[in-house]
Amino acid sequence: MSSQPKTFLTPQEYLEIERKAEYKSEYYAGEMFAMSGGTANHSFIGCNIIALLTAKLRGSSCRAANSDLRVSVTPHGPFYYPDAMILCGEIKFADNRQDVVTNPVVIFEVLSPSTATYDLGEKFMQYQRIDSLREYVVVHQDSILVQRFERREDGQWLAAFHNGLEGMVTLSSVPCALPMAEIYEGIQ
Template sequence: MSAVPIPQFTPEEYLALERAADHRSELVNGEIYAMAGVSREHSLIVTNLGSALHTRLRGRPCETHLTDLRLSVPDTHLYTYPDALVICDEPHFVDEQFDTVTNPIALFEVLSPSTEAYDRGAKFAHYRRLPSLKYYILLSQAEPLVERYERQENNDWLLTELRGLDATLDLPALQVSIPLSDLYERIVFTESDSSLP
């Protein structure tokens, strides 16, 4: 019995399809995957994050984008939509459509049960191939918990865990500090939400 061939898409084919589509998909290892919807909590956290970043970066040569600006990792041909990204200086685009960037300094993902393993593993492996990337930030929906990965001078990544609404997310390269209470505004946590005892 022969295996059914798996369709492989080039970045150019993917971009042509994606630009004509009425929904968002990502390209991973030549395969196109539809992106799932998000919860109310996920949407609120992304909105809070975008507001906090925009306010703190106002008047500086940095841009904040939420969910709709496509990101390309040229080395691995990943095309995806981070929950938020920050670009400083001039954005680098893959082509003249100006809708797919390659040079974020910071990427943010709000963890969902269906994507958490991917965001922590394979997606982060793709993201680490971006020379411009200084920060990768994971935000939990289940509890006030933010994990900040920061690229070191030797190209290793240092993890700092921030837990509780009294904690503050510091991004020194951006000269930005955001209290977790701002990021989790209007989010109600219950004791059963926490994954830790």
């Protein structure tokens, strides 16, 4: 019995398929991975983050983007849909379609139980390859915990942990502080 060979997709083939698809898929190592629907808490936290970022960044050269916009780690992928990101200055797109950005400054991921290991492991390792990225913020949906990773001048990443609703997540790369109580507002 022979096993079915995996279909390897080029980044261009992935984008061609993805741009016509009715559902979102991420791309890593030549493969597409369909994204499953999230929980209510995942959605509420993501919306809270976008609302906070939009309000706090108003009037600056930075802006927030939601999970409708893809980020490309390199021209050859991987391609991901972060739950939120901050882009500053001139936004750089992978091509003229303007649906793939290459220069996020801060990326936010809301952890799902099924993807937590990947988001904190391999995906974070891939995100570190983005030269413009200064901070990676991981928000837990099943507990009041935010992990903020900051790229230092020497290229190393420094971790900070925030828990409790009275805390504040202060970003160092953009003038923005997010109250934990507002990130988790309305969460059961």
